[in-house]
Structures are given as structure tokens and as C-alpha cells.
Amino acid sequence: MWKLSSNVNEDIPFNEEESKDLLEELTVALGKTDIPDTLFFCPDIGDPRLPEKFLNVMFLDGTFLASPHFKTCLTLAAITTDHRTVPLAHMFHTGGENVAHATAFLALTKIHLKHVNWESTSIMADQSIALETAIKCIFKTQSLTCGLHLFKNVVKHTEGKPYSHFNTLCQTLDKQKQEDAQKALLDMFYPKSKNGRTPTYKKIESELARFTRLNKPCGFEAQTTNGVEQLHSSMRYMKQGNVVNFVTHLSVLQLHALNKLQTENCRDHPKFTFYAETILSLQLALATAFKVELKSPGVYNVSYDKDRNYPIVKVYAQYMKKLGRRKSFWRSRREYLDSLITCTAVEVTEVSCSLCPAAVDYMRCPHVVAVRGLLSFPVER
Ligand SMILES: [Zn+2]
Numbered sequence: 001m002w003k004l005s006s007n008v009n010e011d012i013p014f015n016e017e018e019s020k021d022l023l024e025e026l027t028v029a030l031g032k033t034d035i036p037d038t039l040f041f042c043p044d045i046g047d048p049r050l051p052e053k054f055l056n057v058m059f060l061d062g063t064f065l066a067s068p069h070f071k072t073c074l075t076l077a078a079i080t081t082d083h084r085t086v087p088l089a090h091m092f093h094t095g096g097e098n099v100a101h102a103t104a105f106l107a108l109t110k111i112h113l114k115h116v117n118w119e120s121t122s123i124m125a126d127q128s129i130a131l132e133t134a135i136k137c138i139f140k141t142q143s144l145t146c147g148l149h150l151f152k153n154v155v156k157h158t159e160g161k162p163y164s165h166f167n168t169l170c171q172t173l174d175k176q177k178q179e180d181a182q183k184a185l186l187d188m189f190y191p192k193s194k195n196g197r198t199p200t201y202k203k204i205e206s207e208l209a210r211f212t213r214l215n216k217p218c219g220f221e222a223q224t225t226n227g228v229e230q231l232h233s234s235m236r237y238m239k240q241g242n243v244v245n246f247v248t249h250l251s252v253l254q255l256h257a258l259n260k261l262q263t264e265n266c267r268d269h270p271k272f273t274f275y276a277e278t279i280l281s282l283q284l285a286l287a288t289a290f291k292v293e294l295k296s297p298g299v300y301n302v303s304y305d306k307d308r309n310y311p312i313v314k315v316y317a318q319y320m321k322k323l324g325r326r327k328s329f330w331r332s333r334r335e336y337l338d339s340l341i342t343c344t345a346v347e348v349t350e351v352s353c354s355l356c357p358a359a360v361d362y363m364r365c366p367h368v369v370a371v372r373g374l375l376s377f378p379v380e381r
Contacts, residue, residue, distance in 0.1 A: 042089035085227035102134035157193035173339035286366035
């Protein structure tokens, strides 16, 4: 196995020779005898503070490489608190997507990216059994499941139109509503999918912590592996040429993403990005919808203020429009927003909420923002 250093070597030639010739040259240059069947590369994250800018969920995905030698590329990508995808590590190998390579990939990633707090990081994947098994093996926890992939499989195994039940199950913070949606959805499964207990049925039946807003260990809007898939589809263009060229492009992309993050966070006067500004303003706006009452020292009851009747759904939609989200995006969050309105006496401290999953950084749930912001800086109502 080879590991490339973090610095992209500017001397790597760009030419049109076959990838295989280049690999042979590289093999000889490195004093090896066999062309490697596996190639792992990741940048060194020099600044230990940088991974603090990642959400506590990362994405793992594999893609097919139309290369004469390597057949599969595995990628682990982080997502920043600003919702940008940062490719962290890649592995090329000659086999298909399988448990052995995926396990080796994650093990190497964990060793080389030592500043990442792996203990508190969840990994999300599509429903690939190889990837799920590898994640469990290396991180000793269940992987999260991409909502879009899961829904595609739900459609395959059910009769009728499962979207609204599935969406309620994923988005609502109301336990009763969630149970009703789960039951209705399970009833829609074909008898053979139920009896055979397909992985999809099992997830809907007993693994809600892998994909629902209410049960997931990490919060906010990381609900699909879209980020890493977009990255893989943009690789279509990078794949042209030869393998060394391709590795160079990918390494540059990794370094560029990390450098950008580094620069942003080392400014003397850090600026909010548009995304952060919008999300922060939205959280503050939503927080004004709640009534906060002291329950015991440091603990508050937070409820939707019915007298004020703040238009949560309308406000959310306006902010999402500003972010350029399509109507279908904010409509699909309706169940979540409705549950912000119907939930009463949510128990909240300055850092935690009994209802919403733990969030990171400035992305606190509106209940926590209500306690922290509005108690310290009360507004005239
Ligand atoms: Zn909350």
C-alpha cells in the first residue's frame, strides 16, 4: 500500500500516457516491484482546531472508476458548520465495493487524521452493506443512513404512496405523531418484505436512531449523503486523463477545501458567511416564538407562545428562499416546524434540549436559543 504525502508534488508530469505506464514508472521510482492494488491518500490537518469546524457527522461513499487499473474510489467527506463539503480521504482500489477495503480505508483515515474527534463523530452512508459493516467494525457504532437512499428503498418495498408517512417519521419531533407514522408506514410494506425482514423494513421498524431527526445522535440538517455524492459526480471530469493526474486533482481539491477553511478561521476579524448569517438570524427569529419559564435553577420550560402566534412556517420559508432552497425543501420540513408549534414544556438548559438532538457550534435548536438569547437579552413583546 502506498501513502502519498500531503503536499501535492508539482513535478508530477501531466501527459497522455496510459495510466498503467505511469503506475509502472511510479512503482519503480518507489523501489517497489508490483503495481499497487490499493492507493490511499489524505491531507495532513496541521491545525488541531480545524476539525472543530466540521459537523459531527461525516459521509462515506464509494464510486466506480472507469480506469484501466483501479475500479473503485472510496471517499470520506466532512461537512462544515457552514454546510460545505470537505473531502478528507480517498482510497483507490482494484476491487468492487467490499467490506475488507472499506474497513482498511476507515482504519487508515482514523490513524492519519488524528485531530478529528472520532469519538463524537457519526458516519453516514447509503444503504450499502459493505460500508455499513466497515463503519461498525472501525467506529463500534451503527452508521447513520442517508434519508434519500432509504426512501428510495422504502418505495421499492411498499405499496401505495409512502412519502408523507416517511417524511413525518423523519422530521417530526412529536413522539406520538412519529409512532403513528411508523405504524402506518410498516403496514404499507409488501408481505414478503415484512416476513423476510429486509434491511429497509428493519430500519423503519427498530433503527430510528439511524435516520430520524428525533432519534439521531446528531442534529440539524445533515440528513443525506448528497455532499459526497455531488463530489463523486464532479469526479466524472477529473477522471479524464491518467491516474496520476486524477490523484493530483483530488489532492488539490482536498488541500484547497482545508486551506479555505483555515484562511476563513485565521482572519483577524472573522466574517460570517452568508449561510451562517442566515441560519443564525433564522434561529433567533424562531426563538422569539417561544415562552420561557424557569422550572428549577438552570432548567427552563419552553413552549410555543400561543398568544403571540408567531408564523413559524412562513418565517422558515422566507429564510430558506434566501438560501436558494427549493420549495420542496422547506415543504418537506413542515412536520418538523409543526412539532415546534405543538410541543409544550420542553425541558431546556443553556446547552441542551430534551426534545431536539444535540447540536453543534452555533447550530443550537431554537429552544436553546430561546433560553440563551432571550433570557440574557429580553425583547419587548
Ligand atoms: Zn429543542
